[in-house]
Amino acid sequence: MSTQPKRTLRLGLIATTVAVVLVSAACGGTTRGSEDDANPAGDRATGQADPDAPLAEGLDVAFLPKQVNNPYFTVADGGGKSATEEFKGRYKEVGPSEAGASSQVSYINTLSQQQTDVIATSANDPNAICGALNSARQAGAKVVTFDSDTKPECRDVFVNQATAEGIAANQVELIAAQIGGEGKIAILSATPNATNQNAWIELMRAELAKPEHSRIELVAVAYGNDEDQKSFQETQGLLRSYPDLKGIVSPTTVGVAAAARYLSGSEHKGKVALTGLGTPNQMREFVKDGTVEVFALWNPADLGYLAAYAGAALASGRITGAEGEKFTAGRLGEYTIGADGVIVLGPPTVFDQGNIDQFDF
Structure with a gap:
């Protein structure tokens, strides 16, 4: 797509945004007035859509994961690249090497300056990137969060991936x-501020509070920061602190693989x-050697x-x-918001x- 049509499209989107912001409407259970700038790209309830x-061809699509070179996001972003190629857009991946709360802000600002059409990001923190995302939306970008959300007004x-309730129930x-159905367990999470992780943990606590799980005790939540070595060390620390630990739940691909690697070479293999949540390619050897029964x-x-x-x-x-x-999302078919x-x-x-x-990812 040439530069001029793209800029014309942006001007039209901005004009629509201005008109929408001037209308007072309800969104997500909150009433927003014309002076509320928390939702600069306009209110979903009053926007005009043409199904x-x-x-559009030639869309610039940028994927901003929690961290690059994370195996999970390499696969997810690869799915985004495949889709972008299907609808004849231009794909790129950018992001930090460490999953810090504010580490994504500078990348969002750069993408905004580059007039990126679509920013797809998995948030390291629900609040830290909101200002940058809303500035990008004001500049004309459409923001899609995946895997880990921000506040709804920021995208x-x-x-x-699935409902948070479904994931929590599945893990428990x-x-x-x-x-x-009885004994002490621990959770090995990613970063302390990860939106999805914290939601799952709270819902797992709720599941564990049910009568049928009354004999299971959650004794600790550890954070590996989605770093392999730290997750490995946190697993070791949990087993030293709780020698009678019966199980570990790690709802993060980096964490569960690191925990499996520690257990596979320890006296706890087959006992804990x-x-x-892991990928088959990461976990295959640990399933086959008996370290992990199921995940x-x-x-x-598909998520990307x-x-x-x-x-x-x-x-x-x-x-x-x-x-x-x-x-309609290509080969995945129709979805409803x-x-x-x-x-x-x-x-x-x-x-x-x-x-x-049967799986290869």
Whole structure:
């Protein structure tokens, strides 16, 4: 797409934004007036969408993961690249090497200055990048969060792996079955501020409070910061602090692989159960050597793929992010936007010795 049509499209989007901001409307249960600048790209409830609009070609699509060179995000962003190539856009990945709370801000600012059409990001912190994202939206970018959300007013849509309730219930069910429904367990998380991790942990606590899990005690939550060596050391520390620990839940791909590596070479192999969210390629050897019985995950490539198509639909005017809107995401088919602009990929897949060789990611 040439520079002039792209700038014309941006001017039209900005004009629509101004008109929308002048209208007082409700969004996500909060009433926003014309002087509320927390939602500079306009209110989802009053935006005009054309579901029959063609997908624009030549869109600049940038993926900003929590950290680059993280195996999970390498796969997820690869799915975004595949989708972008399908709708003839221009793809790139940028991001920090460490998953700090504010480490993504400078990248967002640069993408905004470059007039990026779609920014797809997994937030390290729900608040730290909000100002930068809203500035990017004011400049014309459409913002899609995936994997880990910001506050709803800081993006256009959020592509969720699965419902938080479903993930929490799944993780508790998997660990409970392995430890016979009783004993001490710990959680090995990613960063302390990760939106998705904290939501899952709170919901796991709620699951564990149910009568059927009354004999399971959550004794600690450790944070490996999505770093392999720190996660390895945190696993070691948990087992030293709690020698009678029966199980560990690690709902992060870096953490669960590091924990599995520690357990596989320790006296705790086969005695301490481990489950979590991991990729089949990371976990295959640990499933086959008996360190891990079962774990779960959605397909991260599909997550990135869906995020890219959602961004393209937003940038093309097919959707605004309002509840009930529908769009087609390539080979994944049709999706419907839920409350607060949330799009759910689907339920997680459970992996074990019987099916792990059927997957390659």
